[in-house]
Amino acid sequence: GQQLNQSPQSMFIQEGEDVSMNCTSSSIFNTWLWYKQEPGEGPVLLIALYKAGELTSNGRLTAQFGITRKDSFLNISASIPSDVGIYFCAGQASAGGTSYGKLTFGQGTILTVHP
Amino acid sequence: DTGVSQDPRHKITKRGQNVTFRCDPISEHNRLYWYRQTLGQGPEFLTYFQNEAQLEKSRLLSDRFSAERPKGSFSTLEIQRTEQGDSAMYLCASSLERRSLHFGNGTRLTVT
Numbered sequence: 001g002q003q004l005n006q007s008p009q010s011m012f013i014q015e016g017e018d019v020s021m022n023c024t025s026s027s028i029f030n031t032w033l034w035y036k037q038e039p040g041e042g043p044v045l046l047i048a049l050y051k052a053g054e055l056t057s058n059g060r061l062t063a064q065f066g067i068t069r070k071d072s073f074l075n076i077s078a079s080i081p082s083d084v085g086i087y088f089c090a091g092q093a094s095a096g097g098t099s100y101g102k103l104t105f106g107q108g109t110i111l112t113v114h115p
Numbered sequence: 116d117t118g119v120s121q122d123p124r125h126k127i128t129k130r131g132q133n134v135t136f137r138c139d140p141i142s143e144h145n146r147l148y149w150y151r152q153t154l155g156q157g158p159e160f161l162t163y164f165q166n167e168a169q170l171e172k173s174r175l176l177s178d179r180f181s182a183e184r185p186k187g188s189f190s191t192l193e194i195q196r197t198e199q200g201d202s203a204m205y206l207c208a209s210s211l212e213r214r215s216l217h218f219g220n221g222t223r224l225t226v227t
Contacts, residue, residue, distance in 0.1 A: 004157075042119070042206050042218030043158065088157045100213045101148050102171060105157025 006089050006106030013079055014114050021087060021109045022073040029091030032065050032072040033103065038085045046087075047074070079113050086110050117141075119219035121207050127225045128197055135193045136222045140209030147190050148216060149182055151175065152204040164190060197226045 006023045013019060023032070031050055035043035047058050049065035049072060056063055062075045072089055090103040120139040128134050140147050145166050150158035161180070162172045166187040176182075179197075184190040194201055204223050208216040 006157075040220065042208070042220050044218070045215050048215060090157070101146055101163055101208070101210055101216055102160050103150075103158075103216070105159070107155070108157055 004089055004091055004104055004106035006109055008109060009107065010110040010112070012112045012114065015079060015081060017079055019076040019079055019083075019111060020073060021089075022071060023089030023091075023106045024071045025091055025104075026070070027091075027093065028069040029093055029104075030069070031092040032063070033090040033092070034061075034063050034072070034074045035088045035090060035105075036085045037088060037108070043088060076111075079111075081113050081115050084111060084113050119207055119209050119217050121205075121219040121222050123222055124220065125223045125225075127227065130197055130199060130226055132197055133193065133195045134197060134224065135191055136205055136207075136224075138190045138192070138207030138209075138219060140189070140207070141211075141217055142188075144209035144211050144217070145187070146210045146212065147184055148208040148210075149190070149192055150206040150208065150218075152206055152221070153202075158206055161192075194224075197224075199226045202226045 004023050004025045033048050034046045037043045047063040052069050053067050054065040060077045086108040088108045089106040122137045148163040149161040152158040160173050161176050162182050164184040167184050179195045182192045202225050204221040206221045208218040210216045
């Protein structure tokens with residue numbers, strides 16, 4: 001199935017460093033979402049973006065919805081060991097209606113934080 | 116609110132056997148979704164229900180797969196005549212109308 005292009009595939013950083021990851025698509029999305037998944041668990045929503053150009057923060061996390069509606073990025077500032085996990089971007093083509101919740105996910109970015 | 120619950124957490128089966136997974140959504144969530152996640156990949160949409168009606172199915176959902184949500188509460192996903200390629204994590208999610216999806220912790224299927 002179609003997936004978004006997410007990069008980098010993995011990152012190894014020192015505690016305290018900032019992290020940046022991005023997601024691109026050949027298709028337009030009306031909603032961009034960022035999830036975190038830890039081993040043995042389902043994805044947990046971090047940030048949701050609903051408008052092109054929107055910049056949204058959630059604590060140390062900041063995400064932006066690209067102007068072209070074909071990309072998004074996520075920044076994590078001052079990383080800590082509990083940031084370890086797999087981060088997924090997800091796009092939703094439908095702004096509403098019956099296809100709401102039909103998400104297309106990226107391949108994930110594996111984040112490792114060294115204390 | 117106990118979150119989305121999935122059962123079993125792990126299932127090992129032999130090729131050719133049938134398996135059934137159960138998902139209990141967050142109560143009062145009227146939408147329920149099934150996704151499949153293979154190792155190293157993001158989840159892929161399979162199907163979704165609004166109340167008891169199955170409104171959309173992905174091409175990934177072959178005719179060996181069937182999902183039900185008989186009373187608009189819990190859902191089951193059955194795979195008949197399992198194949199090794201069916202080995203994956205099967206994730207269930209629920210939402211209230213067009214609000215955020217809440218995922219369960221998945222059922223990991225291994226077909227030997």
